Structure formats: C-alpha cells, structure tokens
Amino acid sequence: xxxxxxxxxxxxxxPNRVRGAVSWSPGPGGLLAFGTSCSVVLYDPQKxxxxxxxxxxxxxxxxxxxxxxxxxxxxxxxxSGGSDNQVxxxxxxxxxxLKAIHLQGHEGPVYVVRxxxxxxxxxxxxxxxxxxxxxxxTVRFWSKKGSEVTCLQTLTFGNGFxxxxxxxxxxxxxxxxLACGDDDxxxxxxxxxxxxxxxxxxxxxxxxWIRGVEWAAFGKDLFLASCSQDCLxxxxxxxxxxxxxxxxxxxxxxxxxxxxxxxxxxxxxxVTLETVLAGHENWVNAVHWQPSFYxxxxxxxxxxxxxxxxxxxxxxxxxxxxxxxxxxKVRVGEVGGNTLGFYDCQFSEDGSMIIAHAFHGALHLWKQxxxxxxxxxxxxxxxxxxxxxQDLVWDPEGEFIITVSTDQTTRLFAPWxxxxxxxxTWHEIARPQIHGYxxxxxxxxxxxxxxxxxxxxxxxxxxxxxxxxxNFCAISGQSVSHVLCDQGSDLPEGATxxxxxxxxxxxxxxxxxxxxxxxxxxxxxxGFEYHQVAFQSSLLxxxxxxxxxxxxxxxxxxxxxxxHGFEIFSVTCNNSKTLLASACKAAKKEHxxxxxxxxxxxxxxxxxxxxxxxxxxxxxSPNDKFLLAVSRDRTWSLWKRQDIISPxxxxxxxxxxxxxxxTSVHSRIIWSCDWSPxxxxxxxxxxxxxxxxxxxxDPTEDSIEQSIGPCSSVLDVGGAxxxxxxxxxLNPSQRYVVAVGLECGKICIxxxxxxxxxxxxxxxxxxxxxxxxxxxxxAIRKIRWKNCSGKAEQSEGEGAEWLxxxxxxxxxxxxxxxVNRCSL
Numbered sequence: 001x002x003x004x005x006x007x008x009x010x011x012x013x014x015p016n017r018v019r020g021a022v023s024w025s026p027g028p029g030g031l032l033a034f035g036t037s038c039s040v041v042l043y044d045p046q047k048x049x050x051x052x053x054x055x056x057x058x059x060x061x062x063x064x065x066x067x068x069x070x071x072x073x074x075x076x077x078x079x080s081g082g083s084d085n086q087v088x089x090x091x092x093x094x095x096x097x098l099k100a101i102h103l104q105g106h107e108g109p110v111y112v113v114r115x116x117x118x119x120x121x122x123x124x125x126x127x128x129x130x131x132x133x134x135x136x137x138t139v140r141f142w143s144k145k146g147s148e149v150t151c152l153q154t155l156t157f158g159n160g161f162x163x164x165x166x167x168x169x170x171x172x173x174x175x176x177x178l179a180c181g182d183d184d185x186x187x188x189x190x191x192x193x194x195x196x197x198x199x200x201x202x203x204x205x206x207x208x209w210i211r212g213v214e215w216a217a218f219g220k221d222l223f224l225a226s227c228s229q230d231c232l233x234x235x236x237x238x239x240x241x242x243x244x245x246x247x248x249x250x251x252x253x254x255x256x257x258x259x260x261x262x263x264x265x266x267x268x269x270x271v272t273l274e275t276v277l278a279g280h281e282n283w284v285n286a287v288h289w290q291p292s293f294y295x296x297x298x299x300x301x302x303x304x305x306x307x308x309x310x311x312x313x314x315x316x317x318x319x320x321x322x323x324x325x326x327x328x329k330v331r332v333g334e335v336g337g338n339t340l341g342f343y344d345c346q347f348s349e350d351g352s353m354i355i356a357h358a359f360h361g362a363l364h365l366w367k368q369x370x371x372x373x374x375x376x377x378x379x380x381x382x383x384x385x386x387x388x389x390q391d392l393v394w395d396p397e398g399e400f401i402i403t404v405s406t407d408q409t410t411r412l413f414a415p416w417x418x419x420x421x422x423x424x425t426w427h428e429i430a431r432p433q434i435h436g437y438x439x440x441x442x443x444x445x446x447x448x449x450x451x452x453x454x455x456x457x458x459x460x461x462x463x464x465x466x467x468x469x470x471n472f473c474a475i476s477g478q479s480v481s482h483v484l485c486d487q488g489s490d491l492p493e494g495a496t497x498x499x500x501x502x503x504x505x506x507x508x509x510x511x512x513x514x515x516x517x518x519x520x521x522x523x524x525x526x527g528f529e530y531h532q533v534a535f536q537s538s539l540l541x542x543x544x545x546x547x548x549x550x551x552x553x554x555x556x557x558x559x560x561x562x563x564h565g566f567e568i569f570s571v572t573c574n575n576s577k578t579l580l581a582s583a584c585k586a587a588k589k590e591h592x593x594x595x596x597x598x599x600x601x602x603x604x605x606x607x608x609x610x611x612x613x614x615x616x617x618x619x620x621s622p623n624d625k626f627l628l629a630v631s632r633d634r635t636w637s638l639w640k641r642q643d644i645i646s647p648x649x650x651x652x653x654x655x656x657x658x659x660x661x662x663t664s665v666h667s668r669i670i671w672s673c674d675w676s677p678x679x680x681x682x683x684x685x686x687x688x689x690x691x692x693x694x695x696x697x698d699p700t701e702d703s704i705e706q707s708i709g710p711c712s713s714v715l716d717v718g719g720a721x722x723x724x725x726x727x728x729x730l731n732p733s734q735r736y737v738v739a740v741g742l743e744c745g746k747i748c749i750x751x752x753x754x755x756x757x758x759x760x761x762x763x764x765x766x767x768x769x770x771x772x773x774x775x776x777x778x779a780i781r782k783i784r785w786k787n788c789s790g791k792a793e794q795s796e797g798e799g800a801e802w803l804x805x806x807x808x809x810x811x812x813x814x815x816x817x818x819v820n821r822c823s824l
Contacts (some may be wrong), residue, residue, distance in 0.1 A: 012428065014362060025075045025078075029074060030075075033078055036812055042054070057082040064080045072292070086110065103132070108134045141153045165181075175260060183209045183210075233277035235274040237273075255271065277305075279307075289306075302351055311333075315328050341359055363546075385812050390781050410450075429472060433460070437456045441569065453571050507535045568582060579598065579624075585614050617672050626656065630672070634666050635666075677736075737821075737824055739783045740783075749768045786804040
C-alpha cells in the first residue's frame with residue numbers, strides 16, 4: 001500500500017446544533033454520519049477515528065440520513081440537506097466519496113431529508129426516492145436513477161411547515177407512504193398513487209409541534225412513532241383491513257381508514273392509536289426504532305423505541321413481555337453543567353449502543369453491558385468545538401494542543417496511549433475554560449500555563465491543577481513524578497466557578513475535605529449552607545466523558561491583565577517565556593498599541609505604538625531579538641530588543657523596520673506572519689492572495705528604522721491567505737517548509753530558498769496541497785507546526801521523517817496533519 005505523503009491524522013469536531021444532524025448507518029460496521037458546519041463527517045465509533053469528510057454544501061448542514069438497504073447490508077449512500085437550499089446525494093465506496101449529486105429547487109434552508117430505495121414499475125430497477133422539507137413551506141420528492149435526478153412533485157403547506165418526515169412502504173406492497181409532522185400539531189399521511197403523492201389522512205392527538213416521526217414494520221403491520229413539544233410520544237398502528245374484519249361488529253378503537261389502488265386491486269388501510277408514552281418532562285425532539293436486521297435469512301424488527309428530550313434524558317421503551325404495556329426500560333442522560341438537553345438520538349446497527357446529540361453539539365455514547373442487559377455505561381466518542389475555532393497552540397513538548405473558539409470554550413486535546421493497542425487516538429481530555437465571551441486568541445507561557453483573550457478587555461492567565469496533570473499522564477502514558485517535578489508543591493486540585501462568579505476559582509485539598517460526605521450530612525447541616533465546590537477529584541485512565549469535561553476539568557484562573565481599551569484580538573509569548581505581547585481591536589492609533597507584559601510580575605513593561613488599525617498577529621523571532629506585528633492597516637512593524645544592562649530590568653523594544661502604504665507589497669489586510677527558524681527572514685500572508693518573504697534581519701545592526709524589503713519573488717497562491725506557518729525543520733534539500741492556509745479552507749505546502757538569480761526562479765516550490773476530503777470547508781484561522789518531529793503513533797526513533805502541524809478554522813474543526821519530510 002502506498003503511504004500518503006500528506007494525511008489528516010486526527011480530526012476533532014462535533015455535530016451542528018440542529019435536529020436531525022446525526023445518522024447511524026445500519027448494517028455491519030455502521031458509520032456515524034453527522035453535519036459539521038458545511039460538511040458531512042463520517043466517523044467510526046468502533047475505531048474512534050474520522051473516516052472521511054464530505055464537502056459540497058456551501059452553508060450549514062442541517063440534516064443527514066443514511067439510505068437503508070433492503071438486504072440488511074451496510075449502507076453506501078446517504079443524503080444531506082443544508083442552509084444553502086440544496087440536498088446532496090452522496091455515494092460512498094471503501095469509506096471514500098465516489099459521487100455527489102446535487103438536488104436543487106428549494107428556495108429556503110432544507111431541514112429534513114429522508115430517502116428509500118424503490119423499484120421502478122416498468123423494469124424493476126432500483127432507484128432512490130428522496131423527500132425533503134424546507135423553510136419555504138414545501139416538501140419536494142425526487143427520483144435519482146444513476147446520475148439522473150428528477151423532481152417528481154412539490155407539496156405546498158401555505159404558511160405552515162413540515163417539521164418531521166418519515167418514508168416507508170405500506171405492508172406487502174411497493175406503495176410508498178409518507179408521514180409528515182407539521183406545526184399544526186397533526187401528522188399528515190401521503191400515499192403515492194400514479195407517481196403522485198396524495199394526502200389520504202391526518203392524525204390528530206398531539207397538542208404542540210410535531211418534532212419527530214418514524215415508521216417500522218412488525219409483521220403485517222406498520223407502527224408509527226411520533227413525538228412532540230407536548231412532552232408526549234404517541235405510537236400509531238397501521239394495518240390492512242380484511243373483508244372479514246369489516247363485517248364484524250366487535251367493539252374496537254376508533255379507526256381512521258383510507259383506500260388505495262395496488263396492482264389493479266383496492267386495499268383499505270386503517271390507523272389506530274396504539275399507546276401514549278409519558279415520561280419526559282420537556283420537549284421530545286426525536287424518536288427512533290431499533291434498526292431491523294436479518295437472522296437466518298428472516299428480517300427481524302426488535303420492538304424497542306428510543307427517544308431524546310430537552311429534559312437532558314434519553315429513554316429506551318419496550319412493551320412488557322406478558323401484558324404488552326409499553327414501559328420505560330432504560331433512562332440515560334447528563335447531569336449538571338450549563339446544558340439544555342438532547343436534539344437527537346440513534347441506535348447502533350445491533351442495538352447494543354445508543355448515542356445522543358446534545359444542545360451544545362456534544363455526542364453522548366452508551367453501551368449495553370453483556371453481563372447485565374439493564375446496565376448501560378458511557379463510552380468514549382469524538383468531541384470538538386461547535387463554532388468557529390480561532391486559535392490553537394502546541395504544548396512546548398508536542399504532547400497536546402489547546403484551542404479556543406467562538407463557542408466560548410478552551411479545549412485541550414491529547415493522545416490516548418493504551419497498553420494493549422498499538423494505535424494511538426487523540427481525544428479531548430480537558431476543558432480548561434468555559435467562558436461568557438467569544439474566545440479569540442491564546443498563547444502558552446509554559447507547559448501547564450496559558451493566557452487567553454476574548455471579546456473583552458481583559459487577558460486571563462490559567463494554570464493546570466494537580467488532578468489534570470495526573471490524568472494527563474495516565475492517559476498519555478507518562479510518568480507523573482517526572483512531570484510534576486517541575487511544578488510547585490502547592491498546586492490546587494482543580495477549579496470551579498462560584499455561583500455568582502465569573503472566574504475559575506482554585507480548589508485545594510482542604511476545600512474538597514470540607515464538603516459533606518453524603519446527602520444525609522448535607523440535609524442535617526445547620527442553617528442553609530450552600531456548598532459551592534462542585535469539583536470532584538478523580539483519577540482517569542481513559543479520556544473523560546462530556547459530563548466530566550464540563551465540571552471537573554477547569555483550570556484555575558491565576559491572573560487578570562488589564563490595560564486594553566477594546567476586545568482582545570491577538571496575544572503571543574516569547575520563546576524564553578519571559579515576555580507577553582497583546583493587542584486589541586482598534587480603529588485609532590492609540591488603541592492599536594501593543595502591550596508588553598512581564599510573565600513573572602504580570603506588570604506592563606512597555607507600550608509599542610505604530611499601527612493605526614487592529615494588529616492581527618504578532619510573533620517573536622526564535623532568537624527573541626525581534627517582535628513582528630502585522631495589521632489590518634496593511635503594514636507590518638518590526639521591533640528590536642535593546643541590550644539590557646542588568647537582568648533585573650525588563651527588556652526594551654524599539655522600532656527597527658516597518659512598511660507604509662507605499663512600501664507595503666500587500667494591498668489588503670495582512671492576516672498572518674511567521675519567522676524562519678534561523679530568525680533571518682519573516683513571512684507575511686494577506687487577503688490579497690500574496691505571501692511575501694522579508695529580510696534579512698541582522699540583530700547586530702544598530703541603526704533605527706531599517707529598510708527591509710522583499711528578498712524573493714512574491715508568491716501568489718490563488719486565494720486569500722489567512723494563515724502562514726514555517727516549520728522549524730528544513731527539508732532534505734535545506735529549504736524552508738511553509739504551510740499556507742487559505743480562506744477557502746485549503747492548505748498548501750511550499751518550500752522556499754533565497755536565490756541570487758535575477759529574476760528569482762525556483763525560490764518557491766509548491767510541494768502538495770490538501771484534497772477536498774482533507775481540507776477545511778471554511779476559512780482557516782491558524783496553522784501551527786509541531787516543534788519536534790516524529791510520528792505520534794510511533795516511538796521517537798521510528799518516525800523522524802514525519803512532520804506534524806495542526807490547523808483550525810471557521811468550519812468548527814481542528815485537524816492534525818502529518819507530512820512526509822522526504823517528499824518535500
């Protein structure tokens with residue numbers, strides 16, 4: 001097998017915050033498909049890795065569904081609908097995209113899509129029957145045969161909306177029936193007659209909007225489960241009426257009947273209410289039957305129903321074996337945290353696992369115990385940000401990455417190294433900061449301390465607690481004593497947020513010891529004491545669940561830095577970890593000043609005033625002699641550190657070089673900059689599609705305001721540049737390795753070397769770029785190379801030919817790539 005020279009080794013993401021964004025493929029080895037931003041991600045829950053990424057939508061993906069095969073084999077086709085008003089039919093082969101067909105016609109966002117395989121009456125060939133609902137108050141039916149797509153019919157609902165759809169076939173026929181849950185609290189049934197869907201019935205009973213409907217076949221009957229915002233679940237039974245039953249006068253439930261034509265004969269169907277399930281305390285957002293499967297050549301349909309609600313619970317329902325009364329068999333959910341319940345739920349192909357999609361995008365996976373079938377235990381599943389990721393940084397040792405996002409969280413991802421398996425997977429193991437403002441930037445002071453900036457005027461400093469260090473070592477397979485030897489002995493155990501506070505407060509061992517031991521002690525304590533400490537110290541050997549991440553992985557806030565007049569936009573730290581530089585949003589020169597901070601005393605050292613608009617990024621040279629800043633005013637400034645007389649004094653920076661509107665090569669905002677590893681050159685990337693190399697920078701030069709110009713040809717990458725990063729290692733030909741991130745989500749890898757030829761030729765060489773499945777789907781915000789080489793899955797000596805870099809973007813995803821250095 002050919003080893004790829006560039007691959008996305010690890011991907012972190014989560015489903016969009018909409019109903020219907022998750023679908024679990026029936027059949028052996030079923031993949032989980034979910035919409036993340038503008039793409040559909042295929043995830044393998046068994047191997048705990050992202051298989052591929054399907055890009056085609058231009059706006060948020062709202063709904064996804066696998067098309068079930070009638071023979072019970074694994075699904076290879078799925079459909080998705082998005083806010084770009086289109087439906088896409090995907091064909092998958094060997095877990096990779098084979099073909100994507102766009103179904104266009106809706107005039108509003110598509111939020112429900114369903115599909116089945118149907119046989120053509122003329123030749124018996126299979127084709128896909130797709131139905132979709134949109135905010136344009138229409139439901140459209142599509143037929144897909146090969147690459148040909150036809151819109152069969154459009155149903156108009158006036159001022160109403162079809163909120164839920166389910167497509168199936170009437171018992172013992174090839175006649176499709178559509179159940180449509182509306183905002184009029186009714187379920188409308190449509191049956192296909194003469195290639196047109198006709199309304200035959202509506203079911204009344206729910207008292208609020210219908211949020212979910214799903215058909216299942218049990219013998220000769222169909223059962224329809226429906227859920228609503230009235231907190232109830234209703235199960236309806238549809239069956240074929242025989243002439244004998246029509247002649248009987250027995251007392252029975254009220255029937256809703258309709259008659260259809262099937263193959264030249266008339267068939268009468270009846271629908272009755274089977275049962276009403278009351279158990280949820282809030283809106284019920286989804287209901288799903290356990291998938292059918294083949295056993296000894298016979299199709300089996302388990303009588304189990306799964307429901308998800310905004311009351312933070314998921315319930316597994318099944319009828320009693322003797323009485324037939326539907327009962328709650330299992331109830332699972334999340335406790336605590338700032339969450340708002342579940343959007344969706346799904347069964348695995350064999351019903352041994354169930355998954356819930358939470359309000360904040362998180363997935364919750366439970367697995368049934370083989371010893372005790374009534375016991376369900378939480379399992380590890382993919383996680384990530386649910387909004388644009390703005391910045392990321394590697395741990396100095398290359399063992400983990402920290403990211404910040406406009407979803408107002410800071411997350412830490414690290415490898416999980418299991419003793420019994422050679423494969424290493426990366427997971428979220430901590431959520432150090434859960435904020436009230438959109439986070440914009442961060443930088444690391446040392447291995448277990450970072451500074452973050454958000455849409456507020458304050459910079460916040462966080463330090464890792466002891467419990468995180470212990471869990472990090474246990475999960476990543478490191479020695480706790482070796483890691484803790486560099487830390488102080490007075491480390492807090494964890495952190496918590498007070499009831500009326502906004503900052504993460506440190507929790508020490510004494511605080512945990514003072515908590516009530518049990519509920520009895522809590523109720524018998526004198527007065528109305530409120531115990532604020534919610535943190536519970538626990539030693540983990542595997543990545544934590546979402547509940548644990550929300551409540552027990554915060555880092556204590558140790559310092560606030562005041563000085564900026566507007567929202568923080570960028571922050572960086574020098575390589576000796578003694579100096580911090582920060583900048584905020586600005587429309588005037590006095591507000592665009594860069595503030596330097598001492599990382600020991602946390603006092604302001606200096607204000608660097610030059611730019612007239614927001615400083616978008618800053619970076620210190622590897623030798624710490626220079627500070628480079630780029631700005632929205634389309635210029636850059638270079639500041640040189642002055643030699644200090646005594647170590648007691650803070651270093652002073654003076655303006656060394658700059659560009660203005662005449663000398664600046666860039667004609668649009670400069671988004672990113674980075675240094676070459678030898679501190680001789682620096683690279684700038686702009687929205688004008690250009691990457692420019694500047695230099696050389698001589699730290700021995702004493703004259704002020706040097707004229708530093710481009711030292712190479714200007715690279716036009718063909719798209720707006722939003723991120724530039726230079727690897728600390730050279731390629732085998734001793735050329736600089738540069739990663740360029742574009743606004744379209746693509747990443748290009750170049751090598752560069754200064755040439756003395758005029759004009760410059762072969763200075764820039766384009767080596768590789770990410771393909772559609774590897775790329776981000778929206779603008780890349782940051783790219784960072786890992787400081788040390790070596791494949792993360794191997795020992796240090798085995799993988800020296802591999803380079804790693806991480807990227808994050810507006811598509812809510814964080815990706816770690818590995819590049820074969822020998823191929824550059």
